Amino acid sequence: MNRIITVVYIFLIILVVSVLGFRGSKSRKEPLYLFPDMDRQARYEPQGENPFFEDKMDDRLPPQNTIARGNALDRAGVFSSGFDATELTDVAFNTGRDEAGEFLKELPIEVNHELMELGRERYDIFCAVCHDETGDGNGAVKNFAPPTLSSANLLTQLYIDQSEGEIYNTISYGKNTMMGYADKLSPKERWAVVLYVRALQRAANATADDIPEAKRGELGL
Amino acid sequence: MSNIFPEVANKVPRWILFGLTLKVLAIIAGLYYYFTPSYTRAGYQPVQPVSFDxxxxxxxxxxxxxxxxxxxxxxxxxxxPSSNTCMNCHSVVKADSDKLALVRESYQTGESIEWVKIxxxxxxxxxxxxxxxxxxxxxxxxxxxxxxxxxxxxxxxxxxxxxxxxxxxxxxxxxxxxxxxxxxxxxxxxxxxxxxxxxxxxxxxxxxxxxxxxxx
Structure with missing residues (x-):
């Protein structure tokens, strides 16, 4: 009797384990919700799906011919006098062109080490894949792209001579096979990348005179 | 008075107690092991519409x-990422790949690719x-x-x-x-x-x- 019970017991355990399997084993099946209370609520999720709208998206664009609160071009009546609204209102800052529509010839933003580091970070994420971390255009994509196409070598005279505004414009809207990065980089980040590209250009064409005298010894100059 | 129950009946309470303990233990162990997200969620690997590696x-x-x-x-x-992120490279790299057909279609029509949330x-x-x-x-x-x-x-x-x-x-x-x-x-x-x-x-x-x- 005892033996039968033990055998049945062990058999049941083996049965359960063989049907349900082990923790963490890969499965195509949707996760079970054993206690589904309020796990899924009727709310808008980022990038969520919504059958109510024609495009089935939770994320909505502002309706046409409307401006979100705080985004009107006349800000004087909205913000206090001390508020720096450059990033919101400055047309040159946002488009890279001056009032006459010409590309800016310098950065419309204060240059400091922080901006340079921001530029380095964003360049390495978004640009280096094609243009390489050095800027010479031999990024990783070169190994996969058709041999007839090549990424721009940003260190050549052509791009050194290009104005800051034009480079900003290319980052925003793309050029030739490059697509725009306006959806990934804010205007400030784009200017930071422009600054970093200038730094790469200068580094590539540097002479010993560009290095502070105190530091030259480290390079054996 | 004769014995109503056979002698083996003395063991029945022990069996029942022993059997119940084993059952309860097994059920607790089962709940502990199977009734948490460590089992229900971990390992979920749905088939995505595009086999992105x-x-x-x-x-x-x-x-x-x-x-x-x-x-x-x-x-x-x-x-x-939206489909244009893929197309940043894939308009040039593997531009005709069958695996990317859905990405190209999404990029052209503006319809989202229905990725499965893991x-x-x-x-x-x-x-x-x-x-x-x-x-x-x-x-x-x-x-x-x-x-x-x-x-x-x-x-x-x-x-x-x-x-x-x-x-x-x-x-x-x-x-x-x-x-x-x-x-x-x-x-x-x-x-x-x-x-x-x-x-x-x-x-x-x-x-x-x-x-x-x-x-x-």
């Missing part, structure tokens, strides 16, 4: 997580990606070695205990902010433990342990 894009191309999941460091939500916290949980990655919590802690996955699966349990393990001892999990997106990073510096504690202190890493920290 993370390991190829990270290891061979060297993409940073943020090339596609761009706003993870600026937003609560780690963005799933990591999905319950709606009563507030989780902010930006505050985690900007304070030295790497992607790998919650999502596993995505850089080695050809097909992404749910690597961790996402139980509340899983969150609290780190919220109670952040210094054991934290890493330098510039290594957050380097999923292969291991502390090499023998003094890292002290540095991590200093980091937690200096950067004011104070993960909430109160209910309302996450259930707000």
């Amino acid at each position: 993370h390991s190829l894009h990270v290891k061979q191309v060297g993409l940073d997580c943020r090339y596609c999941h761009t706003f993870v460091d600026r937003s609560e939500h780690s963005t799933v 990591h999905d916290t319950p709606d009563y949980v507030y989780f902010n990606h930006a505050v985690h990655v900007n304070r030295g919590v790497s992607c790998v802690h919650c999502h596993g070695q995505v850089d080695e996955m050809e097909e992404v699966y749910h690597a961790k349990s996402f139980t509340m205990n899983f969150c609290l393990d780190c919220h109670r001892n952040p210094e054991e999990f934290i890493r330098p902010v510039d290594k957050v997106y380097d999923l292969q990073w291991e502390p090499e510096d023998p003094e890292w433990e002290e540095q991590a504690q200093a980091f937690v202190h200096d950067w004011k890493v104070m993960p909430p342990e109160s209910c309302s920290g996450c259930h707000r």
Whole structure:
């Protein structure tokens, strides 16, 4: 009797384990919700799906011919006098062109080490894949792209001579096979990348005179 | 008076007690093992509409997580890339591949690709990606070695205990902010433990342990 019970017991355990399997084993099946209370609520999720709208998206664009609160071009009546609204209102800052529509010839933003580091970070994420971390255009994509196409070598005279505004414009809207990065980089980040590209250009064409005298010894100059 | 019950009846209470104990133990063990997200969620590997290979894009191309999941460091939500992100390269690279047909179609029509969400916290949980990655919590802690996955699966349990393990001892999990997106990073510096504690202190890493920290 005892033996039968033990055998049945062990058999049941083996049965359960063989049907349900082990923790963490890969499965195509949707996760079970054993206690589904309020796990899924009727709310808008980022990038969520919504059958109510024609495009089935939770994320909505502002309706046409409307401006979100705080985004009107006349800000004087909205913000206090001390508020720096450059990033919101400055047309040159946002488009890279001056009032006459010409590309800016310098950065419309204060240059400091922080901006340079921001530029380095964003360049390495978004640009280096094609243009390489050095800027010479031999990024990783070169190994996969058709041999007839090549990424721009940003260190050549052509791009050194290009104005800051034009480079900003290319980052925003793309050029030739490059697509725009306006959806990934804010205007400030784009200017930071422009600054970093200038730094790469200068580094590539540097002479010993560009290095502070105190530091030259480290390079054996 | 003759015996109504045979002598073996003396053993019946013991059998019943023994049998019940075994059954209860087995049921508790079963519940413990099977009735948590460690079993129900971990290992979930749905078939995605486009067979995107993370390991190829990270290891061979060297993409940073943020090339596609761009706003993870600026937003609560780690963005799933729109089709134009894919087309940045794939308008040129493998431009005619059958595997990318859906991406091209989505790019042309504007219809979303219906990716299957794998990591999905319950709606009563507030989780902010930006505050985690900007304070030295790497992607790998919650999502596993995505850089080695050809097909992404749910690597961790996402139980509340899983969150609290780190919220109670952040210094054991934290890493330098510039290594957050380097999923292969291991502390090499023998003094890292002290540095991590200093980091937690200096950067004011104070993960909430109160209910309302996450259930707000």
